Each structure stands twice: as structure tokens, then as C-alpha cells.
Amino acid sequence: MRSGIVIFCAALLGAAIPGTAPQRIPLAAQRSSPQDLEVSGDVPGIPPGGKRFVGYTDLSRLAQVTFTVKNDENFSDPVTLSGVSLDVIMAALGIDGATQLIAASADDGYEAHYTAEYRAAHHPFLVLRIGGQEPAKWPKGPNGENYGPWLISHPSFSPAFHVLAHKDEAQIPYGVIGLRFLNEAAVLKELRPPGAASAASPAMQGYRIALQNCLRCHREGDIGGTKSPFGWPQMALIAQGNPAAFGKYVVRPNSVNPEANMPANPDYDAATIAALTAYFRSFAPGEKP
Numbered sequence: 001m002r003s004g005i006v007i008f009c010a011a012l013l014g015a016a017i018p019g020t021a022p023q024r025i026p027l028a029a030q031r032s033s034p035q036d037l038e039v040s041g042d043v044p045g046i047p048p049g050g051k052r053f054v055g056y057t058d059l060s061r062l063a064q065v066t067f068t069v070k071n072d073e074n075f076s077d078p079v080t081l082s083g084v085s086l087d088v089i090m091a092a093l094g095i096d097g098a099t100q101l102i103a104a105s106a107d108d109g110y111e112a113h114y115t116a117e118y119r120a121a122h123h124p125f126l127v128l129r130i131g132g133q134e135p136a137k138w139p140k141g142p143n144g145e146n147y148g149p150w151l152i153s154h155p156s157f158s159p160a161f162h163v164l165a166h167k168d169e170a171q172i173p174y175g176v177i178g179l180r181f182l183n184e185a186a187v188l189k190e191l192r193p194p195g196a197a198s199a200a201s202p203a204m205q206g207y208r209i210a211l212q213n214c215l216r217c218h219r220e221g222d223i224g225g226t227k228s229p230f231g232w233p234q235m236a237l238i239a240q241g242n243p244a245a246f247g248k249y250v251v252r253p254n255s256v257n258p259e260a261n262m263p264a265n266p267d268y269d270a271a272t273i274a275a276l277t278a279y280f281r282s283f284a285p286g287e288k289p
């Protein structure tokens, strides 16, 4: 009788194991389709500085999630999106997700960033189907944009934190070509204000904002977007040398440069701008921490 129960439990556990033990996803050395997802960084089996490619079919064999997404700004109407959570992709690559930050790079130099904290709060997923359709049949976005090769969305996004006038912002890139897996502690150390800033200091508040906002288009070392030609060192010099122009640019780039491509931040108030200015200024030469 007893052993019967043990066998029965083992059968139940056995049935649960395929879901919990992640299958490893094959990595190809060469791209074989424009739809292949580029994978790089700290990934078992990828040499430092190298990259590998993962196919759509292999991603579609991982556990899929499906949501009716109602508040993704890339879609004007509610839409059914299916795909694979970024955490499932990490597990399938053999990565310890708790220590990694994911950078999703788009074809236009935009880069979105997913910390472990962000992933736990918002459950971002790589979209494989829009309205049940594969990429060849995807519609264009509200402004005529191509969503593919890849985009990232969330089941439902609500801000998990506020820093001054900055609200936790959905990281929803489209045109994504690759995912980079980076050591989160090392990335955050590079971006933290140099010196010993206390957690409540304006520079630390600016850091949290810059990490979610500015880093998508501006670069520091090998992290961040390249949409803007100005990286952290240039922004530090502007914040130090001309804080008024810096603040004006952040709130309303068009008021300074009519041709500006940078999006405006009309909700950022004086304290928020002061925090961003203090943060970038802390990277300028001669600044005391």
C-alpha cells in the first residue's frame, strides 16, 4: 500500500519535471535567417566577445505565454501577444538569471535594459506571435514601424517605483536584433555615481532615473544605446559646464534644437532635473564625490 503511494507520487513528480528542468536551446555559430536572435555576453558556450544565434523555431519550442495586452504603447488597441519570458530564455541558455542584466539591442541603436528586479516586477517576454500570427504576417505599428525581428512586451505594466517625477517606465523595444547577458553587479557599479554617494542623495536618485531612461540611447563604456552620439563623458561635461542648457534639453529638446530627435520629458520637475544634473556631473573631471 505504502509503496503504491510512493510510486504514484513519483509519477506526479516525473510529470512535473519537464516544466521545471529547462531544456537547453541550440546555439548556431552563423546567422541563417534575418529572424535569428543574436545572443551574446556571459552565456555558457559563448566565448568572451563572441556571439551566437538562436532560431525562431527553437524559441517557439520553449514554454510559451499568451496575454491580451491592453497597455503597451506600441499598440493602439488591446492585442493578443504570445512569446517566451526572458527568464525562461535565460534558463534555456543555462544562465543564472539572479545575477544577470539583459540588454536588448535594436537595429536603430536603441537598447532596453532588464535588471533582475525589473524582471521580477514586470515579467517581460520576447514576442513570437502578434494576434496569433508569426512575424511574416505582423501588422505595422501605429506610426508605420516594423515590430520585427523581435519586440518585448509585458502581461500588464504598472509602475513599481517612483523617483521624484520619474515613474518606473515600461521597457518595450521593437526592432530588437539581439540580447546581451551581462553581469548585473559589474554594470551597475560602472553606472553608479563615482565616490560614496548616499542612497538618498540627488546623484543616486539621478542614477536610478538615468538607468531606465537615458541609458537606452546614451552609452557608458560598453553598456547603453548608441542613438545619441553623446555618451556619459560628454553628458558629464554638459551637466558640469552648462547645467541650465542640460536641464532645458532634457525637459524639451526641441526648445534648444528644433531638429532634436531626443524625446521630451515634460513631467520632469526642477528636483528631478537637479538629480539628473548632479548624477551626470559626478562623472565630470574634478568633481568631488
Ligand code: HEC
Residues within 6 Å of the ligand: 209, 210, 213, 214, 215, 216, 217, 218, 227, 228, 229, 230, 235, 238, 246, 249, 250, 253, 257, 259, 260, 261, 262, 263, 265, 276
Ligand atoms: C530615445 C533616445 C534618447 C533618450 C531616452 C535620451 N536621449 Fe538624450 N539625446 C538623444 C539624441 C538622439 C541626442 C542627439 C541630439 C538629438 O537628436 O536630440 C541626444 C542628446 C542629448 C544631450 C545633448 C544636447 C546637446 O546637443 O548639447 C543631452 C544633454 C541629453 N541628450 C541628455 C539626456 C538625458 C539626461 C537623458 C535621460 C533623462 C536622455 N538624454 C535620454 C536621444 C535620447
